[in-house]
Amino acid sequence: MNVVKEIQRINQSEINRLDYSESASWHQQYRNSAWIFAGGLSFDLSEGDVICIFSQYGEIMNIELARDHKTGESKGFAFLQYEDQRSTVLAVDNLNGSKVLGRTLRVDHSYGPKPRRVKRDGEYVEEPYVPTMNAAPPLLEGMCLF
Numbered sequence: 001m002n003v004v005k006e007i008q009r010i011n012q013s014e015i016n017r018l019d020y021s022e023s024a025s026w027h028q029q030y031r032n033s034a035w036i037f038a039g040g041l042s043f044d045l046s047e048g049d050v051i052c053i054f055s056q057y058g059e060i061m062n063i064e065l066a067r068d069h070k071t072g073e074s075k076g077f078a079f080l081q082y083e084d085q086r087s088t089v090l091a092v093d094n095l096n097g098s099k100v101l102g103r104t105l106r107v108d109h110s111y112g113p114k115p116r117r118v119k120r121d122g123e124y125v126e127e128p129y130v131p132t133m134n135a136a137p138p139l140l141e142g143m144c145l146f
Contacts, residue, residue, distance in 0.1 A: 004097045004106050011093055027089045030109035034061075034085045036092060039077040039106040041065075047078075051135055053100060054080055058087025062131040064113050076103075079113045081131060 010026050022028065041050060051060050062081035067074055082088055088109055096107040115126040 003108065004104060007092065007096050007108060025089075027092070027109065030088065030111075031085060033109065033111050034082045034088060035110040035112040036080050036082070036088050037077065037106075037108050037110040038080060038095075040103045041074065041076045041078060041105070042101040042103050043074045043076055044101070045074065047135070050078055050080070054091055054095065057082075057090040057094065059083040059137070060135045062133050063135045064129075079110055080135075081112065083136075 014025060036054075038050065038054065045053075045065075047063050047065050050065060051063060054060060059082065060080055061083050063078055064080075065074055065078040066076075080091075082091070092107050092109060095105055098105045098107075112131070113129045115128050117124045118127050119125075
């Protein structure tokens with residue numbers, strides 16, 4: 001809850017400043033990342049449910065809902081990648097601290113999921129995360145729209 005309140009405090013201080021500029025915003029340090037972290041999600045939400053909640057601020061291209069490897073149950077957090085980085089600012093500012101199914105969401109900028117540690121030949125190595133674009137709308141081939 002402390003992170004939620006801190007993000008809200010920072011946003012409020014930016015609103016109160018008279019000399020606001022986009023380049024001075026705390027969001028600026030994430031200008032090269034279209035990823036957000038969403039925590040505090042209900043364990044009952046599916047990937048589709050999370051996309052429905054977060055897509056009101058932009059097109060979701062990829063979602064990684066953390067799940068228990070053995071049971072497949074949600075761990076209550078996800079990483080989402082938007083098509084446009086500006087959507088991350090809207091999602092963080094508007095959804096952080098919101099209540100969904102009785103739980104307070106923590107929404108923050110992110111650089112995406114960390115590399116996975118996998119065991120190969122008895123040794124653990126880091127495997128870089130490669131987005132699958134599992135939420136991106138399908139491309140229509142062969143259609144001319146104009």
